[in-house]
Amino acid sequence: MPETVSQKKCRILLDAMGGDYAPLNCVVGAVQAQRSLPNSEIMMIGKKEEILAVLQSEGLTFPESQIIHASEVIEMCDVPTQAIKNKKDSSIVVGCKMVKERQVDAFVSAGNTGAMMAASTLIIGRIKGVGRPTMGTFFPSQSFTTIFDVGASVDSKPRHLVEYALMGSIFAREIYGIENPKVGLLSVGEEETKGNEVVLETHAMLKKSNVNFIGNIEGRDILKGTAHVVVCDGFVGNIVLKFGEGVLPLLKHLLKEFAETSLWNKIRVGISKGVLKGALKSMDYQQHGGVPLLGVDGISLIGHGSSTALAIKNMIIRADEMYRHDIVGKIRNSINELEKEG
Amino acid sequence: MPETVSQKKCRILLDAMGGDYAPLNCVVGAVQAQRSLPNSEIMMIGKKEEILAVLQSEGLTFPESQIIHASEVIEMCDVPTQAIKNKKDSSIVVGCKMVKERQVDAFVSAGNTGAMMAASTLIIGRIKGVGRPTMGTFFPSQSFTTIFDVGASVDSKPRHLVEYALMGSIFAREIYGIENPKVGLLSVGEEETKGNEVVLETHAMLKKSNVNFIGNIEGRDILKGTAHVVVCDGFVGNIVLKFGEGVLPLLKHLLKEFAETSLWNKIRVGISKGVLKGALKSMDYQQHGGVPLLGVDGISLIGHGSSTALAIKNMIIRADEMYRHDIVGKIRNSINELEKEG
Numbered sequence: 089m090p091e092t093v094s095q096k097k098c099r100i101l102l103d104a105m106g107g108d109y110a111p112l113n114c115v116v117g118a119v120q121a122q123r124s125l126p127n128s129e130i131m132m133i134g135k136k137e138e139i140l141a142v143l144q145s146e147g148l149t150f151p152e153s154q155i156i157h158a159s160e161v162i163e164m165c166d167v168p169t170q171a172i173k174n175k176k177d178s179s180i181v182v183g184c185k186m187v188k189e190r191q192v193d194a195f196v197s198a199g200n201t202g203a204m205m206a207a208s209t210l211i212i213g214r215i216k217g218v219g220r221p222t223m224g225t226f227f228p229s230q231s232f233t234t235i236f237d238v239g240a241s242v243d244s245k246p247r248h249l250v251e252y253a254l255m256g257s258i259f260a261r262e263i264y265g266i267e268n269p270k271v272g273l274l275s276v277g278e279e280e281t282k283g284n285e286v287v288l289e290t291h292a293m294l295k296k297s298n299v300n301f302i303g304n305i306e307g308r309d310i311l312k313g314t315a316h317v318v319v320c321d322g323f324v325g326n327i328v329l330k331f332g333e334g335v336l337p338l339l340k341h342l343l344k345e346f347a348e349t350s351l352w353n354k355i356r357v358g359i360s361k362g363v364l365k366g367a368l369k370s371m372d373y374q375q376h377g378g379v380p381l382l383g384v385d386g387i388s389l390i391g392h393g394s395s396t397a398l399a400i401k402n403m404i405i406r407a408d409e410m411y412r413h414d415i416v417g418k419i420r421n422s423i424n425e426l427e428k429e430g
Numbered sequence: 431m432p433e434t435v436s437q438k439k440c441r442i443l444l445d446a447m448g449g450d451y452a453p454l455n456c457v458v459g460a461v462q463a464q465r466s467l468p469n470s471e472i473m474m475i476g477k478k479e480e481i482l483a484v485l486q487s488e489g490l491t492f493p494e495s496q497i498i499h500a501s502e503v504i505e506m507c508d509v510p511t512q513a514i515k516n517k518k519d520s521s522i523v524v525g526c527k528m529v530k531e532r533q534v535d536a537f538v539s540a541g542n543t544g545a546m547m548a549a550s551t552l553i554i555g556r557i558k559g560v561g562r563p564t565m566g567t568f569f570p571s572q573s574f575t576t577i578f579d580v581g582a583s584v585d586s587k588p589r590h591l592v593e594y595a596l597m598g599s600i601f602a603r604e605i606y607g608i609e610n611p612k613v614g615l616l617s618v619g620e621e622e623t624k625g626n627e628v629v630l631e632t633h634a635m636l637k638k639s640n641v642n643f644i645g646n647i648e649g650r651d652i653l654k655g656t657a658h659v660v661v662c663d664g665f666v667g668n669i670v671l672k673f674g675e676g677v678l679p680l681l682k683h684l685l686k687e688f689a690e691t692s693l694w695n696k697i698r699v700g701i702s703k704g705v706l707k708g709a710l711k712s713m714d715y716q717q718h719g720g721v722p723l724l725g726v727d728g729i730s731l732i733g734h735g736s737s738t739a740l741a742i743k744n745m746i747i748r749a750d751e752m753y754r755h756d757i758v759g760k761i762r763n764s765i766n767e768l769e770k771e772g
Contacts, residue, residue: 230683239618242626276581276668284584284665307672311680323626324666326618328673330649335677338653339709341572346709353708360702366695367681367688 093412097129100407101192103179104134105161106199107395114198115142117400119150124401128408131192133158133179158182164393168202172210180204184211187386194407196378198391198400205240208381208388215416217423220244221383222252223390224259225329228371231313234260239326240381246290249319253299254426255382255419256317262413272305272315274324280304286321298425336371339364377402380410382419387411435754439471442749443534445521446476447503448541449737456540457484459742461492466743470750473534475500475521500524506735510544514552522546526553529728536749538720540733540742547582550723550730557758559765562586563725564594565732566601567671570713573655576602581668582723588632591661595641596768597724597761598659604755614647614657616666622646628663640767678713681706719744722752724761729753
C-alpha cells in the first residue's frame, strides 16, 4: 500500500494489573515495548507502588511520570458488569475513561476479558452506526486467516455479521497487508442454501455488500486458510477458538502415551517434540499481540490471561500499528457508507 | 453391564453404491464383515451386475440371494430431497423402505449424507416423541468423548437439545460401555449464565432432566474429554467436526514447510511422521464405523464418503452392536418417559 501511515507520537496505556502474572510481565513488557517504539509514549496504569517495586527488583528504568496510579484492580473472577460499576478507580475503568477523553490513544489489558469488553463498549462507546463491536484474532492456518467474532457477542443478527465482515476486512488489510481480503461466511456447507436462518440471511446481505465475499466456507476451511476473514457469530467463533487451543495439549497427551509403549518410541517422541515446536511456531499466540475489539470509538486490545512479557510487548506494538493505520477512522468511514446504502 | 444382549440373527443391509469408492470398497467390506459376524446376515443393495463383477474380480464369494438389485443410484452431488423423490429405485430409498417394512434390521450407507438423513427420517420415520433425529460421533480426546449433534439439524430448540443429550447418553452407555455418561452442554463459558438464548434455556431443562448433566463446557473441553456426551446444535457441531478434520492436514503442511528449512530438519521430520502416525491412531475415523442417526425408528448409519473397506466393515459391525443392544427400543422408552414428565 502506497498510503503513508501516521508518524505522530502515539500514547499507549497498558493495564499493569492485567493477567495472571501481573504486574511482573506487564512491567517488563512495557519497558521492552518502549525500547521498540521510540516514537511512541508507553504509559502504565495500576497500583503505583507495585509497579515501582517490579521496576526496582528487575533493575529496569521507566519514567515515573508515565505511571498512573489506580487504587483498585478488577480480578479475573469478578463479574464484569458489576466490577466496572463498583470499581470506579480500577485500572480498566480509568484506562477506558482516558481513551474516551483522548488523554491516550490506546488502552491495552491482559486482564478480565469480559470487563475489558464491557468497559470498552460502555465507557469508550461504539462508533456511530456499529450495532455490536467484534473481537477477532489471527488464526493459524495453511495460508492466512483471521476470525471475527470470537466471543464479543452471541445471537448476532445478520446486520451485525456484515459489520464484522467489514471491520475484519479493514483489520486484515491494514495490519497484515492483505489486499482486498477474501471474506468467508462460516456455515455447514458451501452452497448458499446451507446454514441456519441467520447465516442464510447474512449470505444474501454479504453478496450485495462491498466486502470481497467468497461465499460460505466450512469448518475445515478455517485451517486451510480459504478465507482471510472468517465471519461467524461469537458463540461459534469462541468455541472454535477454544477448541483450537485444545489441539496442542491433546497432541502432547497422545505423544506421551505413545512414548510409554517402548523405549524406542520414547526416543522417537523426544526427537518429534523438538520438530513440532519448530514447525508449530506460527501457532504461538504471543506473536500476535492480543485481540482487538473493533467497533468501539478508540483502540482497545485484550490480551490472553497468561500473557508473557513478550505477549504484552507485542500487544503494545499492535496498538501502535492500529493507531498509525487509523483503523478506527477507517471503520468509521466504512460503517458510514454502509449506513448510506441502507 | 450384566444385561444380556440379543443373540438373534441381525439382518444388516449395506448400500453397495455408497461412497467415493463404491462398489469396490463396499463389496470388500461386506465380505469381511460377514466373516466377522457369523451370527448375522449381511445383505447388499445396488446394481447387481456391478456387485457381482467386483466379487469376481476380487475373487470373493458372497451368497447371491443376499444381493438385492436396485436400478438407480443417488450420487454425492444430488440434491437430497429431490433425489429421494425422483429416484424411487435407488439403493438408499429402497434400503430405508426395507427397514420400515422390517425386512432388514439395519441399513448402512457411505453415500450422500443428506439423502441418507432425509430418507431415514421421511421413510423409516421418527420414534414417537422425537422432535428431531440427531447424528453423533465419537471424537478423539484425552479421555472419551462423543458429540451430538454434528449436522442433522440446525436451529435446534432447547427441547431438541435435551433429546440429543438423552439419545447420546444411551449410545455412549450401550456402545462404548460408559456407565452413567457425563453430559456437557457446549457453550462460551462454564457459568450457567453464559451462552446464547437457546443454551441458557437448555441448561435449565437439562438440570431438571434424568441425564447426568455436568453443566456447560467450553470448546477446549471437547479435546480434554471433560464430558462423555457433548451436546450442541448441529450448526456448531458440524463446524467443530470439520474443523477437527482440518487439524491433521495443517500439521502435515507445517511439518512439510519445516522440513524444507534444512537437511537436518528434513531427517527429523521424517522420524516425526512415523511417530505421529502411531500416536494419532485414535483419530482414525475408520475405526469408528460411521455415524448413527438416532431418533429414527430403526437403525441407520451413515459412513464417510471416502470410506475404505475397513471403514465399511466397521460400520456394519456397529450396526450389529446397535441391534444387539436394542438402542432403538431404549431410545423409545426414554423419550416416552421424557414425554410423561412433560
